[in-house]
Amino acid sequence: MWFEKWVIHRHTIPQLSLESGYSVRSLKNYFHDYLKQTPTFKIFPSERVNLLIDGTYFNNNLCLVLYRDNTIKFTQLYRLTNGEWFEEIKEDLENLLTLGVQIESITCDGHPAQLKAIRKVCKDVTLQRCVVHIQRMCMIWLRMHPKTLPGIELRRIVSKLHLIDNELKRDYWIVSLIKWHKEYESFINEKSTNIITGRYWYKHKAVRRSFVVIRKALPNMFCYLDNPRIPKSTNGLESFFGHLKGHLNVHRGLSNEHRKNFILWYLHFKNK
Structure with missing residues (x-):
C-alpha cells in the first residue's frame, strides 16, 4: 500500500513516514527492495x-x-x-x-x-x-507570422484542422487545401541551384514541408469521422x-x- 502511494500519488518518503508510522530508513529499504523487482x-x-x-x-x-x-x-x-x-x-x-x-x-x-x-x-x-500532431508541427514550421502570402494562407487552413468534426467540414477543408495547392504549386516547387555542383534545394522549405506532410497523411487523417470509437x-x-x-x-x-x-x-x- 505504501509503495503504491509513493509511486502513484507523489507522496514523498518523509510524508509516508508520518502517515504510516514507519521510519524513513525502513521505508527506503522497503521501496528499494521493490525497485529491484519488476511487476508481472x-x-x-x-x-x-x-x-x-x-x-x-x-x-x-x-x-x-x-x-x-x-x-x-x-x-x-x-x-x-x-x-x-x-x-x-x-x-x-x-x-x-x-x-x-x-x-x-x-x-x-x-x-x-x-x-x-x-x-x-x-x-x-x-x-x-x-491530427493534433500534424497541426502542431505545421504551425511550428510555418511560425506565428509567416513572411509569405502562401505561408499565411496555409497557416490559416491548418489552424482549422482541429475543428473538423463532421464530413461537411472535412470536405470544405480539403477543398480549401486543393485550391491553395493549385494557386501556389509553382511557389512550393521553386528551387535554387548551385551552378558549380548542380545541387538544388527548395526555396520555401517550411511551406513545402508542411504541405507535403499533410498531403501524405491525408488518406488517414479523418477516419475518426466514420467511427466515433477511433481517437483522432x-x-x-x-x-x-x-x-x-x-x-x-x-x-x-x-x-x-x-x-x-x-x-x-x-x-x-x-x-x-
Missing part, C-alpha cells in the same frame, strides 16, 4: 481495440513505447528501449495479435517506424494519423506521459535501473 504485466485480450501508440523519452537515452487501449484506458503492452524502431514495434504488434488483442484501429503520430510496422503487421486495421489524436497518451514524468521527477536520485523499474511499477498500478 498482463495483457487483456479484447475485441475492437482502438489502440494508441506513442513513444516518450527520458534522460540517459531511455525511450518508453506504449500500446494503450483508448476505450478502457488500459496499457496492453510497453517496451523500454532506446528509440522507436521498426523491428521492435513490428514484434510488439505481432505479440499483441498472438495474445488475442483484436485491433480495430491504431492512432499514432506518424513516426516512420510506426507507420512501417503497422502497414506490415496490421494491413487491414484502420490507421488514424494524429494521441493526446490521451501524451497526458499519461506527462503525469508519469511528473511522478518520476518527485523522486529524483533514483539509479537508472530503479528509474526503469519505477516506470514499470507505475504502469502496473495504473492498470489496476
Whole structure:
C-alpha cells in the first residue's frame, strides 16, 4: 500500500513516514527492495481495440513505447528501449495479435517506424494519423507570422484542422487545401541551384514541408469521422506521459535501473 502511494500519488518518503508510522530508513529499504523487482504485466485480450501508440523519452537515452487501449484506458503492452524502431514495434504488434488483442484501429503520430510496422503487421486495421500532431508541427514550421502570402494562407487552413468534426467540414477543408495547392504549386516547387555542383534545394522549405506532410497523411487523417470509437489524436497518451514524468521527477536520485523499474511499477498500478 505504501509503495503504491509513493509511486502513484507523489507522496514523498518523509510524508509516508508520518502517515504510516514507519521510519524513513525502513521505508527506503522497503521501496528499494521493490525497485529491484519488476511487476508481472498482463495483457487483456479484447475485441475492437482502438489502440494508441506513442513513444516518450527520458534522460540517459531511455525511450518508453506504449500500446494503450483508448476505450478502457488500459496499457496492453510497453517496451523500454532506446528509440522507436521498426523491428521492435513490428514484434510488439505481432505479440499483441498472438495474445488475442483484436485491433480495430491504431492512432499514432506518424513516426516512420510506426507507420512501417503497422502497414506490415496490421494491413487491414484502420490507421488514424494524429491530427493534433500534424497541426502542431505545421504551425511550428510555418511560425506565428509567416513572411509569405502562401505561408499565411496555409497557416490559416491548418489552424482549422482541429475543428473538423463532421464530413461537411472535412470536405470544405480539403477543398480549401486543393485550391491553395493549385494557386501556389509553382511557389512550393521553386528551387535554387548551385551552378558549380548542380545541387538544388527548395526555396520555401517550411511551406513545402508542411504541405507535403499533410498531403501524405491525408488518406488517414479523418477516419475518426466514420467511427466515433477511433481517437483522432494521441493526446490521451501524451497526458499519461506527462503525469508519469511528473511522478518520476518527485523522486529524483533514483539509479537508472530503479528509474526503469519505477516506470514499470507505475504502469502496473495504473492498470489496476
